[in-house]
Amino acid sequence: DTGVSQNPRHKITKRGQNVTFRCDPISEHNRLYWYRQTLGQGPEFLTYFQNEAQLEKSRLLSDRFSAERPKGSFSTLEIQRTEQGDSAMYLCASSLGQGLIPEAFFGQGTRLTVV
Amino acid sequence: DQQVKQNSPSLSVQEGRISILNCDYTNSMFDYFLWYKKYPAEGPTFLISISSIKDKNEDGRFTVFLNKSAKHLSLHIVPSQPGDSAVYFCAASADNYGQNFVFGPGTRLSVLP
Numbered sequence: 298d299t300g301v302s303q304n305p306r307h308k309i310t311k312r313g314q315n316v317t318f319r320c321d322p323i324s325e326h327n328r329l330y331w332y333r334q335t336l337g338q339g340p341e342f343l344t345y346f347q348n349e350a351q352l353e354k355s356r357l358l359s360d361r362f363s364a365e366r367p368k369g370s371f372s373t374l375e376i377q378r379t380e381q382g383d384s385a386m387y388l389c390a391s392s393l394g395q396g397l398i399p400e401a402f403f404g405q406g407t408r409l410t411v412v
Numbered sequence: 413d414q415q416v417k418q419n420s421p422s423l424s425v426q427e428g429r430i431s432i433l434n435c436d437y438t439n440s441m442f443d444y445f446l447w448y449k450k451y452p453a454e455g456p457t458f459l460i461s462i463s464s465i466k467d468k469n470e471d472g473r474f475t476v477f478l479n480k481s482a483k484h485l486s487l488h489i490v491p492s493q494p495g496d497s498a499v500y501f502c503a504a505s506a507d508n509y510g511q512n513f514v515f516g517p518g519t520r521l522s523v524l525p
Binding site: 337345 | 456
């Protein structure tokens, strides 16, 4: 399978706990995005990497959220001290290109439920 | 405030007929638009895109039309097939808006056999 892979697919956690999600992009893709989607809404941009550099962060991304992409390959998204409002589908996407904005390929997402 | 709007939450169409999904945007700086399709329990899948230098882009049964003056785009699916039943998201971006996409809330298309 050469698509974008996300793990875990589902995560249930108690409020206040920390969680970490992993994304493995398509291997040659240099761009990696994290989005969050809640019920009835479209994906909302969280952050973007070009290779290992985190170039953009949404103001939606509070200090409790941190993302990394060491060596420009896989990426992790950590949420500290989770809150019930963090419950959502977290989507990772990757793309290849420079200049013109290319279409991104999405993974299946990690569904987070904070209880 | 939503910068990308899809005012029809759902649409039902008979198999073989045309499906027209609409999208409106408010940010005049957007110059690149995409449509994604999403099945349940899957991530969005890229469908078709259009740059603001064009007013139409066609790929098989899928055609996207862009009306910049009206800040409106539409996706036409002809003929519609039951396998097209999914949620369709319109997304927009701009060269000077960064590398992220702004998505609309989606329209659920049901193609009835």
